[in-house]
Amino acid sequence: MSTATVSRVLNNPNLVKPETRERVLAVVGRHEYVPNSLARGLMTKQSKTIGVLIISISNSYYMEITEIIQRRLREAGFMMLLAATDDSADLERRYIREFASRRADGIIVIDASDENFSDGFFAKESAKRPFVLVHSNPAISASGIGQVFVDQRLGMRRVMEYLEGLGHRDVAFLRGEKGFSFDIKEAAWAEWRAERSREVRPDLVLRVADGNSEDAIPLADAAVGAAIREGRLPSAIFACNDLMARGAVNAATRAGLRIPEDLSVVGHDNTILAVSGRVQLTSVDLKMRDIGAESARLLLAALSGSSAGRRSARIEPELAVRDSAGPAAAADSRVRGGSA
Amino acid sequence: MSTATVSRVLNNPNLVKPETRERVLAVVGRHEYVPNSLARGLMTKQSKTIGVLIISISNSYYMEITEIIQRRLREAGFMMLLAATDDSADLERRYIREFASRRADGIIVIDASDENFSDGFFAKESAKRPFVLVHSNPAISASGIGQVFVDQRLGMRRVMEYLEGLGHRDVAFLRGEKGFSFDIKEAAWAEWRAERSREVRPDLVLRVADGNSEDAIPLADAAVGAAIREGRLPSAIFACNDLMARGAVNAATRAGLRIPEDLSVVGHDNTILAVSGRVQLTSVDLKMRDIGAESARLLLAALSGSSAGRRSARIEPELAVRDSAGPAAAADSRVRGGSA
């Protein structure tokens, strides 16, 4: 009963005579032998481990994606190394190096930094092992890197289309000060106006200092409250996430505005916040589960070497329509009070 | 320039003459050499990796804990393997085996299963490598396993004390059908009543089928709405999490009850939901960040072999007091409308 035989029993049981196989298994069970993956990986050049990089762990957006990824990886027999970059391109690089050092078989980066993209870092790394990058930057499409492109511009257009259909000509835009995801949405918002020869009025853009932490709620509340008092809020407002949308709803309600009769509000991300209050938010659903599933699928496909499938995917956000947006200037024709 | 020298430069630079050190570093940099952790781990018996097990990834409770853990691990030079058990004791075991196989230097299990505790599995595993178990089961205290005990009973008593001080004699208890965390809270709630010779009235306990998913909001809404209509809701209600607390608030508001004048509501977990609505929820803060920090601290201490520090920690939940609970039967003496 040599070590080689044990190895065979564990990896290719059918190469071993049933009788000896049983004997080996018995000993293995009795001694609770746990194979050393490090040694195995050294030999096979496979760690059965995937590195996943996100910006922040305590963020429901990333966690929903990560949950699906982890589930899919488990089904395929992989474990997940997870780390958060805090939006630092430097940390992103360092973690990718760590993944590489641990010989991760593949790497998924959610909201990959522009910086590491433009200087070719990802391209170089992706030559060494399968990579999947999740992002919403239309400018990025180069090379043979696995990509999941989240079409946020499309999401914004769906919002604008929907509100336009309800008769809202002007839509205020509520965003956090800094952040690519805010920028790309604002660009799409401005584009929409430009296409219709409507002036891209800066006074329609409301900014709060911190758009992502939970402070965003009171900050948005204050910003929207001020806009209402100063009479510079149109009939509808779009918020770049549900946090700020909630803040907007709170401010409007406190100011005595009814939603959606007096003000239409649309949020983004379709998180639990959208359905937590008495007024249910119409919100853009980024299809997080799809993003996770596609990321995992793409990576797993690359790992199994099947150069068959597509190397990239595109996710189309959808508008989850609820109660917070309604027809413009049609307050009287609406009936209040609801079903259940 | 042998491999041994390179190894020394990377691990004990001072053992090498500055001149050769530079030379090695130059080559390392030029070739972008990334050491193979698998090989290193095989030799050193250290993987610089920690396994973390939680019940569900898309759950803000676990993610807040995990976020801190990951940060602390990074600071100490460890990477994190993360997996979700879906509350299955079997999966829990399997993942712990996977961690073991990958030679994780230590393992943290958040909300460890009772099953694997009582049959001695954790005790046995913990002999092989440092373990930290996070749980709120007072019955568990055995052995030399690292433990972070979250005193949920204390949290409940603080709620009851607070409401009692506000004049609420009867507090309805809103919970999900199944779950240890619901059971332990209900036990503390019942205990409180028993101590005061108040009958443990079953009609004060409201149950919803699924207490943890986002369906909990409408389910709680319906349950509380029914209780209101049937006139069997006392002056205060405690919900086992903020999801259900939000549902309760929505139902009460729809029924025309003012909060907190007509009904006091207390939630649990102190999540973003507590501060998202116009009425800010008073909620039990389980101190997730402390739980994460203590877990990491305990594990790291065990790893550094300093048998000095305590092997366990106890977390005391606190009540985050906001606006959703107020004096009982004192509606008239309260002034409505607020500060900003």
Add this chain to the structure above:
DNA sequence: CTGAAAGCGCTAACAG
């Protein structure tokens, strides 16, 4: 201070 040599636990040829 540096090189040579052994070996961590495993798998993959290669004989038998």
Add this chain to the structure above:
DNA sequence: CTGTTAGCGCTTTCAG
């Protein structure tokens, strides 16, 4: 079908 052998890439004596 099974044992022997070599070697994955590193660290660690042990000499020099």
